[in-house]
Amino acid sequence: MTKNNNHSTNSTTFFPNYQLFLPMDIGVNISESSPVRVISKLLEGLDYRYLMQAYSKNKGRKHKIEADKMFFIIAYAMFDSVSTTRAIEKNCRENINYMWILRRSSAPDHNTVARFISSCKIEIEDLFYQLINKLIELNEIDLENVFIDGTKIEANANRYTFVWKKAVNKFYEKLKIKVNDFWHSFNENNSTEFNDIYEIEKHLEKEILDKNIEFVYGKGVRKTQQQRDYETVTSYIAKENEYSMHLKICGNRNSYSKTDKDATFMRMKEDYMKNGQLKPAYNLQIGVNSEYIVGLDLFPNPTDVRTLIPFLSVLESKNLKFRNIVADAGYESEENYEYLFNNNYTPYIKPQNYEKQKTRKFKHDISKVENMSFNEETDTYTCANNQKLEFKYTSKQKNRSGYISEKKVYECNNCEGCPFAVKCKSTSHNKKLYVADNFLRFRKQSQENIATEKGIMLRVNRSIQVEGAFGVLKQNMNFKRFKYRERSKTKVEVLLFAIGYNLRKYVHKKVQGREGMKLHKLAIN
Template sequence: MPSKLKYHKNYTELGAVYQLVLPLSLEGLVPDDDSVRLLSHELEDLDYSLLYQAYSAKGRNPVVDPKTMFKILTYAYSQNIYSSRRIEKACRRDVNFMWLLAGQKAPDHSTIARFRTGFLAEACESLFYQMVRRLNQMGELSKETVFIDGTKLEACANKYTFVWKKSVGKWEEKMFWNIQKAVTLLNREYVQSFCISEGSRVQDLQKICRFLEQLCEEEHTVFVHGRGKRRSRNQRYMELFRRFLERQTVYDWHTASFRGRNNYCKTDPDATFMHMKDDHMRNAQLKPGYNVQIGVDSEYIVSTDIFQDRNDVWTLVPFLKTMEKNLGFRYLSVTADSGYESEEGYTYLRERKQKAYIKPQTYEKWKKRSFKQDISKRENMRYEETTDTYTCHAGKKLKPLFIKKQKSKSGYESKVTVYECENCTGCPHKEKCTRAKGNKRLYISKSFLEKRQESYENILSEKGVLYRMNRSIQVEGAFGVLKNDYEFQRFLLRGKTKVKLEILLLCMGYNLNKLHAKIQNERTGNHLFPVKETT
């Protein structure tokens, strides 16, 4: 017997309504102390003029107001929701997202994706620093010191699509040698005078290809393909130099994509292959990623930036410049770990009258007994300031030989004094002191040593101990929350601009959650954690 039960797309027609349906207000469903209320209040008064300029004045209005879309996106990142499809699902089912929409239609996932990667790209950084300046106006920032640290996050890219600069250079030079041989044969057979120069390889190859094309047209050369068919001389040279031209074009594109790096990723050309802390295979595998830098003050992230350099030492100066430009004020001091120590960084901070609380790279080694007993180290030699000489373990003098200039990757020039021992011939301590065949030499930058000593004294002071302890709590704690609690360990978008957009949204969500926690725990206005006294 056939069933009379029919299904409909509208499930309300399947049975009776079991509860009274009213146009309920969502105001009563959101708790009074919920973080979404604070987020909506803090983001309401920001200047969205740059965001509205991204929209065209012609055509229909957007489905959801751009200000509301920004609130939804920021709240989603604060709640560990990063996928556009999951954000769309939350807008349809989550009461807090519905409350933010305020009766507007839930946006589609494609609308969210277009807004995030297109309309918000230019305005997100401005909105983030507006929020930081708002925290400053509320007295939440100390403006005394900024804690700086960095981490590497994996890019949204294939980990096997790497291109190495050394490999490209090797194959390019090998091909150039083959091109030279082919051009020599071409000139001999066709009685020409073509030449290939290193600075204009593509143009010279294009000139040869045009000559061969014209020759093939004049002689009505028939191109044959397949096994058992003999190619003419014109066809052989034509195909050979076309392959050379295609390969040279690819090599030029690779060289342009490096932009000062040793490698790049084909899937995301802005990403650089780096060693990640999460090495589950324990084989030191390189993965495409970005170097994320943040500056923290009073537990809030006040600045963030994306770098392609694997080393933190080259990020300090550009990061400080960007932070000062966007915040509108300069911190009195900078606290960072040993990875940021450099003469360039010390000089930059001294010129701007900022106190450096940077731990020396050899700080931990100085404490070891093996280091103190190493006679080859400069620290274990006696220095006479009047004569500017060092005395080695054997009692011989190391005198200044000459001064050489070194230029860093960023263009900073430093002066290095080279000291050489009087005579190491027959010295019984030479094996422990140096590996050089001749006399032992020391390469010392006096300016760097003087600035390092000043920073070393700063971190040993009472305030320095307080800053170092808070650096490990605040900035390293911020990365711990972002990577573990927020489960953000891999970017979703590709390209440096879009990656920076993601980290800005994440930091803004982190700051709003931190403000909410401080308000609820009555900790507003607290900037530093006190040092616990030992019993």
């Protein structure tokens, strides 16, 4: 009995009731300067009414956690580089910061987190721009400069599920020939005058029912003529519907993926196979101001040039109109320049030939219009052989977006026997110049802008801020491939990453004492 009592006493010593030692408020273990408290103060001023309404309508479910808390948890998780729903569930059960956010609410499971994201897509975007306006009120963001750039993010789609528009058009044309041949042959053999194969299909269906014809399949059986014709017609119709659907989904694109129809096949920088293989992806465009991501959108265009105007329209729709547009050479076009100047923007866009202009080869290239003298009164150019190139006509060209650009065509009257012909032109005809006056005028103004002291500072900051943002998203936050499919869902995913990135930047700037800093100053040697 004595041994048993001693054993019982020892058990109480080694296995105490730990609940007696738990603090009543878990927040006592979180310092006032902790990132979770800083983020809480930043987010508490946002308007969550629309979010709560949308969340409450989620299939009539009774939610154990409020919508604003759920958003706070997901935003903090993205700040903490936790992007999967299962990892968020785990942290809500084990991490003290997530427990403090919950404040006595039960931890949500991964399905609850996923349902919240999928059911509140519009409201999450609204909260993102609310956060931007809150940062404007805190003087963290201004409406002076926006640094724009794009990158390609691989879609969550199989790499070999491509549909090429060019191939579909080719097969569609072949199918039309087959359909036309069958239609003529059927009318001749049956002495009928059907207008298309759809009328033939209805006729065959009625004939098969009236004559009670049974279809047969397999080897060693003989099909009736009606069955053969009916199978041919239905196969043609099915193929025609399939090709029409492919072309409708493609729209203005050249390709799409069958597993994510909004994704377009693009050439990626991350070429793992080293063979230039195209992969399904989205072109992510972001705008950065004061190191914060102030706007974003996803585009199916592999290049950046046709994304600038719709992206600026997105910012304008959110009441974010910046004065100075800073972008690289990939955004240069006459259409973009005209839009910027007409809408009171100041472009700081690097010309595509900016680096070439500095080379000796470019400066000594006598075929370039930049190296020919121009007489404005006579509207003529003078070549290296002192011959006049006179204006002949104006050429107009329409691009995919419908913009019409004009080029003035100048031609030399006589290039015969010219000693500079080899260096000046590659044809036996007289030299021709195609001059886009509007484009050259816009380019000159933009080049003058980037050559100023302010322009140099903005170009340096573009490299630091917007390219730095992509570096953090891809490397630090491991955002290299989408987890969701369809554009609406992938946009919410990147919005959550952008919210996490902005919260990181806000906390880091406060820690480093850089609140309100908009631009990095140029280093003085």
